[in-house]
Amino acid sequence: MKKAPNSYHRLRKLSSAVSGAALPFARERLSRLRRLIGDSKEVCTHFEAVLESLLLSQPGEIQPTSFTSSLTVNENMLRTLFRDCEDIRYRSFVFDRRDALIVYLDGMVNLERLDESLRQLLYAGEPVRPELIPRQILASSAVQLVAEVQLSLVSVMRGSALLLVDGLAQALLFDLADPAKRPVQEAHREGVLRGPYDAFTETLSDNIVLVRRRTADIHVKAKTFIVGDRSRTRVVMIYVDNLAKHSLVSEVERRLKKIRIDKVLTAGMIEEFLVESPWSPFPQLQDTERPDKVVAALYEGRVAILTDNTPWALIAPCNYSLLMQSLDDYTTPPVIASLIRLTRHISAFLSVYLPGMYIAITSYHPSILPGSLALTIGELRSRAPFPAFLEAALMEAVLEVFQEAIARLPQKLVVAASVVGGFVIGTTVVEAGIINPLLVVVVSITAIASYAIPSYSLSLALRWLRIPVMILASVFGLYGLVVGALLTLTHMCALRSFGESYLGEIFNVTMLQDWKDSLVRLPMKLLRTRPKVFGPEDRTRVGGK
């Protein structure tokens, strides 16, 4: 039977009737669709990145980039941007038959100087045309002509007064900042016996002046960075351009630019972004409130970082040896300075290991003590109810609480707290038989030893190290103590501050020249070269570049 042509047609593939249904065509469409999806994903990612950067650069709202020639528009814009900022003051006045507006932040501007500036402008001998204001009054160093809104806003927030005149598409910024600030005072943490007493304050410009005042070197450079997406804090990097290693300067710069943070309240907040190992207890940047120390560091080829609102500078790189030095080392005779330095190193050792030694010897190795001393300790310990570790841990905890309380107390109460802590608790716990007197002696020596360390940050790190060392000593005795020391040594050797070993030049035979100002200090006459450890461009102190 012959098949009907219609039925044959009905059984044919769909593609023969509908060309768009062909498999190759469908495949091609599908691949195009996939490509489109891929492209759109890419575009979407790109848009997200753009949006994110926009949000980061202008948090809160979209802001116009420049002023217009209409004062009303400009004023409305400023009032919108400064909405809910009740400390922003707007003063309108007529200037050469045109409306003018001055905007400033109350309390940040020196009003007397502002009035004086305006008086000069308004009551000048001959009328000043607004168009000529820039040319006529820009001779004054404190006046700046700006068109960017963003810059003007930040400047107003920093204490400048903004003058807007109708018909002028630019604004005048009067640098009249006079915020409440602390005068230059003595250092709180780094007192010296023979040396200058002035210390950094919270005002960045004052701090830069304190550094500049100490050297008239044109090679001392100061580069400003803005850190903090919202706080827009000024951070200044200071270095000597023909001394500091170029790679060090560019690395500090790179790390400063890489910081992503919303606010910078103190230099401590950026410190953790700058160091290689933020988990390490050791300070990897030197902090100092002394401008003389900063200048000394600059002339060793190091880089200082000053942060606005922070009364201390950060110095990079840093190592253990530097943290154990003080300005007094250079104002006392070298022999005495060397002995003092050795004393500090011994203090650092005692502040970490003394409680551990007490635990190890009393718990595991009393036989290394002379017989009479071992008997005395045994008798004292027999009265205390706790094992040596618990006893020491308890005392350490009390000491830490006590130190923390004193650090937070008002100055007037510190003396009272010292009496309560030192005499009352110290004596009472012994009399009550909770702690044996020898341990009180050990803990006291440990605390005093930690106070002998010039760097407070290092002292804190050593205090922290005491805990694992005590645990090791309680489990493994003197063996544990030595293992603890080896682990600490390994960590310190592995730790780096801007590429330099944290142990610095100590016992490094490739840096024999640096030994003369390390564990000991030789007379100044012999310190003719700069420390090799920081790789300065010019090693010779005198007669170099």
Next chain:
Amino acid sequence: MASDLDPKDKLSPWQLTILLAAVGIGSQIILAPAQLIKHAGQGAWISVALGAVAFFAATWLMLKLGEQFPDQNLVQYFPAVWGKLLGGIFLAWFVIIHLLQFITILHGFSRVIAFNLFFRTPEEAIAILFLFTCAYGAMQDWGTIIRIQQFIFFVVIPPLVALWLVALLNFSYDRLLPLLPDDPLTVLTGVPATWNFYSGYEVVLLIFPLIYRIGVKKAVAAGAAFGCMGVLFTTVTVLTIGVLSAKTAADMIYPTLVVIKGIEIPGTFVERLEVYMLIVWIPIVFDTMIILFAVPARVLAQSTRYSDHRRWILFFIPVVSVLFVLLDPINIATKTGEALTTLGWGFSFLVAPLTLLAAKLKYPYRKRDTDADIS
């Protein structure tokens, strides 16, 4: 591109001296003298002195081998010289020497510490803590390891020497006589046993490309290290024999500790001097152990084309722990020690010189990089 802020892995010739001396002056100052005095008797101190010369010669040959391939280490040139199979076998030999030595020393170390410092703490507990400490050290880069070596060398070696010099209080010259033994052959048979004292110098095959090619010649630097070790070990052996006599020392497991134990300082403040000696000894052992642990890990990492050697260190921790337990009976530990000495000698005086010879034959016109070539 490496910046000058990157970790520094290069070492100067004097750092090489310290590295070799620090690796050599290790655990064996307490663990090895007994075996040596058993072999060489009265003339043990001569064997030690001769050992310094012999092993310096081995090191010198290794440095010469390094000069044939100045920018390469043994992982790169052993297969090139011997082919993949034989080169691989020699590399395995090198790795086994270091690992076995690590385990043997760990064994002896934990035994000495447990015996002298603790009564109830098991050796395994001591060993495991030390194993982890050494692993942490061995995980570091060469720059860090060299810094550790230098610090320990300058801080720990002087008190160690001072403690040994106190042994002069019990020294008797008569016990040292006759200075030369009746049978000189015993002195010669004692020389191989001194490999334990000086071993660790094989590391030069791995670190050769890292050594600065300026300044003091590498051979001079190595000679200074062996001179330093030779003087120290000879003094220790002389003092041990002079205090205990060779016959008594040969019957003891750790004669050097007995020497220190026997010292009584006038007055009553310092008691049990051997505890102080052990406190000083622990960092010295650590110094040796981190090298012995780092070297095989780095060789294996490079052989297996891993840039990070730390995974091999982590792999070694359980391996070492198991082998440590297997070595527990003291006779097995002794036999392992003897086998290790043979392997060490074989590598130093057979594999290394033959490789040097083969390299010279295979690459006769190769530009060598000697210290003399570089101003």
